[in-house]
Amino acid sequence: MKTLHDIRLSMLDLVAVREGGTVADALAIALRTAQHAERLGFQRYWLAEHHNMSGIASSATAVLVGHIAGGTQRIRVGSGGVMLPNHAPLVVAEAFGTLAELYPNRIDLGLGRAPGTDPLTMRALRRDRPETEQDFPRDVAELQRLLGESQPGAKVVAMPGAGTHVPIWLLGSSLFSAQLAAERGLPYAFASHFAPRYLLQALQMYRQNFRPSAVLDKPYAIVGVPFIGAPTDDEAQYLASSTYQRVLGILTGRRGQLPAPVEGFMDRLDPQAQAAIADFLACAVIGGPETVSAGFAQLAEVTQADEFMIVSDVFDPALRLRSLDIAAAAMREPALV
Incomplete structure (x- = not known):
């Protein structure tokens, strides 16, 4: 049985553009956040690819990975x-x-x-043919080949790329990628920060069907966690209203920039909207230090995750860094509660 001390802590950043802010502001905040996460001992800092969304500035993911890696020293940086x-x-x-x-x-x-976007933007990205079930497994295999050792006689070689053995992770919010990650012996990250419904089923499938590979001898699973920490539960709920507003916008098709927190936001919503947001954030850990420790401990017990990857959309950048402090302190707890 894992304790919190056994679980690594990482962060996924959507590089939110805040209301009243600019893309340049968002990029600067992301770098400062990554530097702070590194000081706290976070394992990795990932950026997510999304397109045609006014509130997200991480569309050129590889460019941003380089920017964050160049501004840090030790933390792993990658795409999520x-x-x-x-x-x-x-x-x-x-x-x-x-x-x-x-x-x-x-x-x-x-x-x-x-696709990480809408159908019109998919076409703008030159996706001019429908995907089949075999496309993703075939493309993953091709990437494994291109990043592995160059084979004699190979007519197409990634340069740079060949021989770098960049670790490949499979991400998913359903069972498809869990099965593929198990078959290929690859590490797996479940997107429970926005789609928690199949979390436990996917983890079970991944672990039961895992086949050791040259890169991994046993299953390794990351669980996404929406997270906001503050000195008190009340303040954390207030700060979380930015996330609640963002989620409601996603659910109703009215995406926008990350809004400032609003006192009593959830209380103003009808029960159906409240339930929809709660379902979206079913894996969320939001609260003061004691609530955070208990929430992380419960998630660890239920999922037996190897790593938590938090998503912390706090409007005030300084309070976001404080939120990371609280997460790191909670993960140093010696045992489950």
Whole structure:
């Protein structure tokens, strides 16, 4: 049985553009947050690929990975993830191969099979054909080949990329990627920060069907956790109203920039909207230090995760850093409660 001390702590950043702020502000906040996470001993800092969303500035994910890696010293930096259907595997291999040469042993390549955008933007990304069930497994295999040792006689070689062995992670919010990660012996990250419904079923499938590989001898699973910490439960709930507003916007098709917190926001909503937000954030840990410790402990007990990857959308950048402090302190607890 894992204790909190056994579980690594990492962060996923959507690089939120705040109301009243700019993209440049968002990028600067992301770098300061990554530097703070590094000082706290976080294992990795991932950036997520999304397109055509006014409130998210991480569309050029590989570029941003390089920016964050260049501004830090030790923390692993990667994609959480690159949406592989949007890209040719060779282009991804060359981009992340270049990053691996610039920042040795610090780059992760997390791969998702969703487009990360709307149908019109998909076409603008030159996705001019429908995806089949076999496309993603085939593209993952191609990336493994391109990032592995160059084979004699190979007609297409990723340069840079070949021989870098950039760690590949499979990401998912359903059972498909869990099964594929198990078959390939790859590490797996479940997107429970926004789609928690199949979390436990996916983890069970991954662990039961895992086949050891050259890169991993036993299953390794990351669980996404929406997180906001504050000195008190009341303040944490107040700060979380920014996230609640963002989630409601996603659910109603009215996406926008990250809004400032609003006192009593949830109380103003009808029960159906409250329930929808609660379902979306079913894995969330929000509260003061004691609530956070108990929440992390319960999640550890239920999931037996190897790593928590928090998503912390706090409007005030300084209070976001304080939130990370609280998360790190909670993970140092010696045992489950």
